[in-house]
Amino acid sequence: MTLTATDDLSITRRTVPTSLGDIAVAEVGDGPVLVMLHGGGPGASGLSNYAQNLPALSQHFRVVLPDQPGFGGSYRPSQDDLDARSITEITVDALLQALDELDIDRFHLLGNSLGGAAAIAMAQSRPERVSTLVLMAPGGGWVPFGPTPTEGQKEMFRYYNGTGPSEKKMAAFIRAMVYDHKQFGEDVVRQRYESSLDESHVEFYHRYNAAFGARGGMDPLWRDLHRIKAPTLLLWGRDDRTITFDGAALMLKQIRDVQLHVFGKCGHWVQLERQPEFERLVADFLAAHP
Template sequence: MTSTSSPAIGRSVDASGIQTNYHEAGSGFPVLMLHGSGVGVSGYANWRYTMPEIGRHFRAIAMDMVGFGYSACPPDAQYSLDYWVDHVIDFLDAMGIEQTHLLGNSFGGGLALAVTARHPQRVSRLVLMGSIGTEFTAPAAFNAGHGYEPAVERMRTLLKNFTFFPDSITDEAVQLRYQTSTRAGYQSTFEKLFPGSREQKMKAMITPDEQIKAIANEVLLIHGREDRVVPVETSERLFKLIPKSELHLFGQCGHWSHIDRAAHFNQLVLDFYGRP
């Protein structure tokens, strides 16, 4: 299967000059789903199992951020939190969406947090899963993709960092992300996304405490107790900072609670979004 036939390639929309790849399912009030930053990630790879369930009750949309997946990778792009926040807002504008729920995983959580802090009127409720966005001590697995060179078994090893149950990393998941990682120009772009150490990568996505404390939206924080990529203390810290927040911890669960605890995760998110 070539990259041009990848199931990760969906529809495309021009978001202020950035061709943005996205998938969607269902109808109704929108839920914009923001992916993580691991090697070979895309909106589809991150959310392909979650999107149909959310789409039973909402309009679930998974976009590829600029520089990731099958969205544009402008050669002159200056990747930063500001740049990605602008891309999210430009995407919402291009899709004609005035307000949305947000669901963010890891990097996507830090991004969703920043979007909510800076553009609260564009966000209804926010769900953060294994999210970054505040200071924490980054474990080794946080930077596991640094120096990655495309190989199927290397990808399999990387993905096993994200789950509590190793058997949940299927051949399909490995091939899907490996395929994206072999896209022309991918390696050079990936190196530009987060240059430097894992600590620099984490700090580049921080929203200042005072901005976090000012968030008035309802926020659900979800974290796996055995997360080896982003420590659970990160969500505990966000819980202390965000006034209208609640925290749910899953035991026997890694960084991908939407995989390790799929059924419970989906119901938790749907119940939160569906409240009056």
């Protein structure tokens, strides 16, 4: 399995200015807008996390893939930025400005992990803009019942610390993210490792991890889950070792219009590990809520 499946697609890449800094955005397809927010692992970006899903989803939607602040081609928040506001607050502000610049008013919204936290916060603060919401093991909306930090979170923290990044560390990180790491070969490990080496991203990641610790983790978005008005689909790997499935109960109780699909033998990266089912579920759910 590879992380690139976009050779036959016409992907538009642009840099969108905001008052905070530039946001890199990739787009493909036509139709209703689907904004997809990536997770926060080392080397993550919109395309690296969702490239394999674009051939299917771009048949139905105008897929918009922003790189969140600190990741990919987007600007890197400073220490002062992270002292003043959480990474989720920064991300929501920057992405809403970027969507305004792209003349995107109302949209379907999907987020995984760190991107799931931004998606929840956007749906809470600007409910009139979010038509439907798809959350894959989202940060912030989840209250763990087991030990924290989780196994996956520990691997994220370790990656840039100690002796610094390496292919061995990236392999360990991927093992913690998925149920069956054997489906991800050396080419995937190397590709993700190489994308994690940007010096400005490494510097940001140290600031980000320190700010994460100082704030005691993600913003407690779970307190206001009742403010989400959009029909919501939760997708969760039963065997997720990063944002564990036990946190789903609170979201099911507090979100008004919600449904849940659980994948056995699946970890944190549903869009990769259960790709065909993920694409079908998302397309069907959004089509049912035009």
